[in-house]
Amino acid sequence: MRVLGALVLLVVSALPAVAAPILAWDAVTTDPTGVPLGPGLEVSSYRVYRCGTSMGGACAAPERVLLGTAVAPATQIDLVGEPFPQVYVVTAVNRAGESLDSAKFKVTPAAEPRNLRLP
Helix, strand or coil: CCCCCCCCEEEECCCCCCCCCEEEECCCCECCCCCECCCCCCCCEEEEEECCCCCCCCCCCCCCEEEEEEECCCCEEECCCCCCCEEEEEEEEECCEECCCCCCEEECCCCCCCEEECC
16 A cells, blocks of 8 residues: 655635635645656545644544545535634545544634635
């Protein structure tokens, strides 16, 4: 099984009282060594998991809940109806399987609209 490259998450805070934040990430196009994914190994979807509110420890059951799936090439999911604060991880899926979790990202209500990107 070929492991997929790391995911970078981005949260776009929406205007207050207009819409929920959107959790977005960069598309995975390489394996962990930086080699481009070969034909047939392209990412087919991304899975977004809610991990509770703690940044510590693994994102594991019973706190780990599949929030939704984004079919590639989509790289975002709307967090409408989600309670805040919450911690999320994203995985990439291709015919070889599911990648390891992305870095955890904690989403909290924004005081003002802003764009955030993980380093």
